[in-house]
Amino acid sequence: MGEKEIPGYTYGTQAVAKSPVSLEDFDLLKKTVLFTEEDEKYLRLAGEVLGDQVEEVLDLWYGFVGSHPHLVRYFSDLQGEPDSSYLAAVRKRFAQWILDTCNRTYDQDWLNYQHEIGLRHYHTKKNKTDNVQSVPIISYRYLITFIYPITATIKPFLEKKGHSAEEVEKMHQAWFKSLLLQVTLWTNPYLRQEDY
Amino acid sequence: MGEKEIPGYTYGTQAVAKSPVSLEDFDLLKKTVLFTEEDEKYLRLAGEVLGDQVEEVLDLWYGFVGSHPHLVRYFSDLQGEPDSSYLAAVRKRFAQWILDTCNRTYDQDWLNYQHEIGLRHYHTKKNKTDNVQSVPIISYRYLITFIYPITATIKPFLEKKGHSAEEVEKMHQAWFKSLLLQVTLWTNPYLRQEDY
Numbered sequence: 544m545g546e547k548e549i550p551g552y553t554y555g556t557q558a559v560a561k562s563p564v565s566l567e568d569f570d571l572l573k574k575t576v577l578f579t580e581e582d583e584k585y586l587r588l589a590g591e592v593l594g595d596q597v598e599e600v601l602d603l604w605y606g607f608v609g610s611h612p613h614l615v616r617y618f619s620d621l622q623g624e625p626d627s628s629y630l631a632a633v634r635k636r637f638a639q640w641i642l643d644t645c646n647r648t649y650d651q652d653w654l655n656y657q658h659e660i661g662l663r664h665y666h667t668k669k670n671k672t673d674n675v676q677s678v679p680i681i682s683y684r685y686l687i688t689f690i691y692p693i694t695a696t697i698k699p700f701l702e703k704k705g706h707s708a709e710e711v712e713k714m715h716q717a718w719f720k721s722l723l724l725q726v727t728l729w730t731n732p733y734l735r736q737e738d739y
Numbered sequence: 740m741g742e743k744e745i746p747g748y749t750y751g752t753q754a755v756a757k758s759p760v761s762l763e764d765f766d767l768l769k770k771t772v773l774f775t776e777e778d779e780k781y782l783r784l785a786g787e788v789l790g791d792q793v794e795e796v797l798d799l800w801y802g803f804v805g806s807h808p809h810l811v812r813y814f815s816d817l818q819g820e821p822d823s824s825y826l827a828a829v830r831k832r833f834a835q836w837i838l839d840t841c842n843r844t845y846d847q848d849w850l851n852y853q854h855e856i857g858l859r860h861y862h863t864k865k866n867k868t869d870n871v872q873s874v875p876i877i878s879y880r881y882l883i884t885f886i887y888p889i890t891a892t893i894k895p896f897l898e899k900k901g902h903s904a905e906e907v908e909k910m911h912q913a914w915f916k917s918l919l920l921q922v923t924l925w926t927n928p929y930l931r932q933e934d935y
Binding site for chain 1: 760764767768770771772773807809810861862876878879880881883884885886887888890891912915916919920922923926929930931934935
């Protein structure tokens with residue numbers, strides 16, 4: 544599926560506002576997670592490795608969410624039933640997110656879209672992109688703890704294309720650093736800006 | 740140094756208020772990071788491995804913070820100079836924190852103390868424990884991004900006592916899970932409770 548055919552995927556468009564996090568502040572976040580050009584290189588490699596495995600990765604993550612009532616409730620309707628069309632709509636963007644994490648340049652457009660993703664988890668835009676009726680926010684505590692499954696479960700997929708243990712480890716560390724940067728950016732709308 | 744001799748270390752005492760996160764909610768956080776009894780077992784092993792390496796670990800972490808102006812500023816006085824007595828006071832509790840992460844039972848007392856640690860990063864109690872004049876809060880974004888150095892740099896220390904690669908990996912994963920749980924708890928004071 545081409546990017547333009549993904550409903551609600553507005554990366555790089557006028558519909559996305561400017562991130563409140565400046566490129567200078569982002570540079571300090573990168574320094575804190577030791578993110579360098581080498582990580583960019585290994586994310587590109589991860590993009591090659593994961594490219595044709597995206598649906599399998601999502602099957603795993605959706606299985607994890609679906610088997611935990613305290614997680615699937617964020618994709619449920621107001622009667623508490625999982626909303627399959629909502630889950631399916633998010634899934635298309637989630638697939639593109641894997642590719643963007645690996646292949647995009649982390650520039651102003653990327654920074655802006657991370658903020659957009661944050662707003663879509665927060666009261667501000669939750670449910671609006673897909674025009675659904677569901678719980679009004681994804682609780683903060685699961686954005687942080689979900690770092691674990693999204694980091695740990697990607698490694699076996701990174702191992703599947705015959706790369707050396709060292710290359711797999713470098714791809715995995717780059718993925719982990721990127722995820723920490725992204726979760727830091729996604730949670731911005733949850734914070735008082737003077738505390739951020 | 741015995742625990743009772745660490746200034747400001749109030750674990751398990753009446754000085755620590757009850758965590759706003761219940762044990763039931765904490766159990767769901769543990770499920771989200773896939774934290775099980777096996778992780779408890781490997782944290783105990785990590786405690787044995789790290790026990791006599793705590794000062795070396797702290798040398799590394801303090802070196803990292805000290806070499807980054809955007810991090811050391813949180814331990815600086817109001818003129819912007821690093822406050823060595825403040826850094827030294829925190830260091831004693833940081834040493835104990837490594838041991839507590841590995842050896843404590845994650846019960847109500849532990850949960851309460853994680854909240855206390857959060858308050859000491861936030862406006863509420865920053866600087867008060869050590870009676871210092873410094874910046875009034877540790878900015879949220881560095882609590883999340885600091886997960887990377889604290890996770891990545893511990894692994895070589897876990898490797899130093901002759902355990903198998905599999906045992907080291909299990910200790911490392913347990914450490915990572917615990918750190919995510921703790922950062923989730925520490926950041927509670929930064930959040931509106933209805934968003935948490």
